[in-house]
Amino acid sequence: MTQKAEARRxxxxxxxxxxxxxxxxxxxxxxxxxxxxxxxxxxxxLGQQKxxxxxxxxxxxxxxxxxxxxxxxxxxxxxxxxxDPDAEKxxxxxxxxxxxxxxxxxxxxxxxxxxxxxxxxxxANPATLDPVWREISMGIYRLKDRLLVVLDVPKLLNTVxx
Numbered sequence: 273m274t275q276k277a278e279a280r281r282x283x284x285x286x287x288x289x290x291x292x293x294x295x296x297x298x299x300x301x302x303x304x305x306x307x308x309x310x311x312x313x314x315x316x317x318l319g320q321q322k323x324x325x326x327x328x329x330x331x332x333x334x335x336x337x338x339x340x341x342x343x344x345x346x347x348x349x350x351x352x353x354x355x356d357p358d359a360e361k362x363x364x365x366x367x368x369x370x371x372x373x374x375x376x377x378x379x380x381x382x383x384x385x386x387x388x389x390x391x392x393x394x395x396a397n398p399a400t401l402d403p404v405w406r407e408i409s410m411g412i413y414r415l416k417d418r419l420l421v422v423l424d425v426p427k428l429l430n431t432v433x434x
Contacts, residue, residue, distance in 0.1 A: 291390045291392065292390055292391055292392050293390070293391045294388050294389060294390045294391065295310060295311075295388070295389055295391065295394075296310070296311040296312075296386055296387070296388050296389075297309060297310060297311060297386065297387050297389060297420070297422065298310075298311050298314050298317070298367065298383065298384075298386055299383070299384035299385055299386070299387055299420065300365075300367060300378075300380040300381075300382065300383055300384060301380065301381045301382040301383075301384060302349055302350055302353065302355070302380050302381050303350065303353075303355050303381065305419075305421065306384065306415075306418050306419070306420050306421070307380075307420070307421050307422070307423050308387070308389075308413070308420045308421070308422045308423065309367060309369070309378075309422075309423050309425060310422070310425070311386055313369050313370070313425050314367055314368070314369060315368040315369060315370050315375065316339070316367075316368035317365065317366070317367055317368070317383050318339075318365065318366040318367075318368065318377065319365055319366075320364045320365065321337045321346070321364075321366055321377070322337065323335040323336065323337050323346045323379075324336050324337065330432065331348075331351050332347060332348050332351040332352040332432050333345060333346070333347060333348070333432065334346040334347065334348040334351075334377075334379050337366075337377060339368065339375065339377070342375060344368065344375045344376060344377045345374070345375075345376050345377070346366065346376075346377040346379050347376055347377065347378050347379060347428070347429070347432055348379050349378050349379060349380050349428070350379075350380075350381075352408070352428060352431075352432060353402075353404060353405060353408075354402070354404040354405075364379055364380070364381065365379075365380055365381070365382055365383050366378060366379050366380070367380060367383065369425050369429075371425060371426055371429045376429055378425075378428075387420070389413050389420070393413055393414070394411050394412075394413060394422075395411055395412050395413070395414065396411050396412075397409050397411055397412060398412065401421070405421060407427065407431065408423060408424055408427045408428040408431060409421050409422060409423060409424060410422045410423070410424040
């Protein structure tokens with residue numbers, strides 16, 4: 273290894289030590305708002321899927337879909353967050369998560385990048401955050417140009433009336 277490469281590696285190791293522990297989040301967009309899902313909870317990311325409606329299911333249950341032979345419940349996160357599902361045209365994508373040994377598809381507008389964020393920058397939910405959002409959020413990160421609301425996936429799924 274060259275001296276330059278070694279020096280660069282030492283600097284980045286020092287920076288990581290100074291910044292402390294970090295978490296990785298998959299960013300997703302819902303109605304123009306950025307949300308984060310802990311990467312370790314993500315099983316898969318899917319494009320638009322054929323969802324079969326389930327009669328008499330709660331409004332936030334979009335239906336079910338077949339994922340490689342497994343029946344997966346699709347949750348409309350827009351509805352769960354109290355947003356109008358038809359307010360604007362949006363493409364639908366899904367983030368598949370596992371909860372209590374079951375797979376769920378979280379239907380969202382779009383998938384962004386994976387961000388590594390440092391625990392020292394994590395804040396509690398602000399008092400101004402919508403009460404419905406606060407109920408299913410672990411907290412927030414204030415990024416340069418926007419707010420990232422971290423979704424608490426178990427709470428999101430436990431509060432859906434399945």
